[in-house]
Amino acid sequence: MSADCGHHGHKRRKIFRRICAGILIFNFIILVTVLIVWAILQPSKPRFVLQDATVYAFNVSSPPNFLTSTFQVTLYSRNPNDKIGVYYDKLDVYASYRNQQITLRSQIPPTYQGHNEVNIWSPFIYGTNVPVAPYNALSLSQDQANGAVLLNIKIDGRVRWKVGTFISGRYHFYVRCPAFINFGAARTNGILVENSGVKYQLVQNCKVSV
Numbered sequence: 480m481s482a483d484c485g486h487h488g489h490k491r492r493k494i495f496r497r498i499c500a501g502i503l504i505f506n507f508i509i510l511v512t513v514l515i516v517w518a519i520l521q522p523s524k525p526r527f528v529l530q531d532a533t534v535y536a537f538n539v540s541s542p543p544n545f546l547t548s549t550f551q552v553t554l555y556s557r558n559p560n561d562k563i564g565v566y567y568d569k570l571d572v573y574a575s576y577r578n579q580q581i582t583l584r585s586q587i588p589p590t591y592q593g594h595n596e597v598n599i600w601s602p603f604i605y606g607t608n609v610p611v612a613p614y615n616a617l618s619l620s621q622d623q624a625n626g627a628v629l630l631n632i633k634i635d636g637r638v639r640w641k642v643g644t645f646i647s648g649r650y651h652f653y654v655r656c657p658a659f660i661n662f663g664a665a666r667t668n669g670i671l672v673e674n675s676g677v678k679y680q681l682v683q684n685c686k687v688s689v
Contacts, residue, residue, distance in 0.1 A: 522563050522640065525592065527685035528555040529632055529656035533678040534669075536605075537660065539623070544616035546581055549605040550574060551676075552632050554656070554685075556600070558592045564641035565592040568649060572602050574658075575631045577615050582606035587634075591641075604632075632656040638689065656685035 535549040552572070558565050570587040573580055582604045592598055611619065622628040634654035640647040658681055661669060669677035 523559045524687045524689055525565055525638075526557045526559055527634070527654045527656065527687055529553070529658060529681050529683040529685055530555050530599075531678055531680050531682075532632070532658050532660065533672060533676045534660055535674060535676040537628075539611070539616065539619055541616055541620065544611040544613060545608040546611050546619070547607050547609070548574070548582060549603065550582070551601060551603050552658075554600045554602075554632075554634070556592065556598045558594065558596050561594055562642065564594060566590075566639040566641060566646070567592065567652075568637045568639060570634055570636035570652075572600075572604055572632065572634050574604055574606075575633055576611075576628070577618060579612055579615050581609050581611065581630075584635075587636075626661060628660045630658045630660055632658050632685075650689050653688040654685050655688075657683050 530553040532553075533551040535551070537546075537548045539546050554572070567587070567590050569589065571584040572587060573584045574582045583606055585602045585604045587600050587602055590598060619628065633656070634652070636652045637649045638652045639649055659679075661679065669679045672678050
């Protein structure tokens with residue numbers, strides 16, 4: 480009786496090992512297939528360009544060190560891939576100065592970008608009485624006195640890739656766009672628009688990381 484039980488137990492373990500081996504082989508084949516397809520398609524990251532920035536407000540109070548600002552930026556995005564689509568599930572846009580966030584995050588609606596497709600977004604980003612670190616406030620005042628401030632327009636989000644019917648998991652997505660904003664006499668480089676705004680043509684290539 481015990482020998483019979485031992486025989487059945489050994490048989491079950493053997494079946495279990497075969498099932499595990501089959502699952503591992505199947506997963507390995509799927510992984511290799513995805514890697515081969517990915518290598519053949521040679522995916523490229525989307526290209527982003529900061530086309531312009533319109534400044535409606537940029538006021539620093541000192542002391543205390545608070546910044547109130549309002550911008551509208553125009554962002555150009557192109558998917559350079561012939562066979563890969565991009566799902567932008569979440570994109571948050573904001574401005575920073577010397578690695579300090581100086582505006583709230585504005586969301587771009589989720590969208591799908593097809594092969595070689597172009598999207599243009601023009602979100603407003605703003606912040607009211609945002610505290611600025613003392614060392615940044617000093618640098619900001621000096622930059623304004625010199626006539627130009629270097630900001631970074633940033634996009635943080637998540638994307639998915641689509642190849643045929645296959646859709647990948649979500650990947651973190653980062654875009655960094657430098658923006659020189661002119662003040663004082665240098666404001667003549669901008670174009671006056673309604674509501675006391677000044678529009679600057681920038682056409683700055685952005686750094687994209689996935």
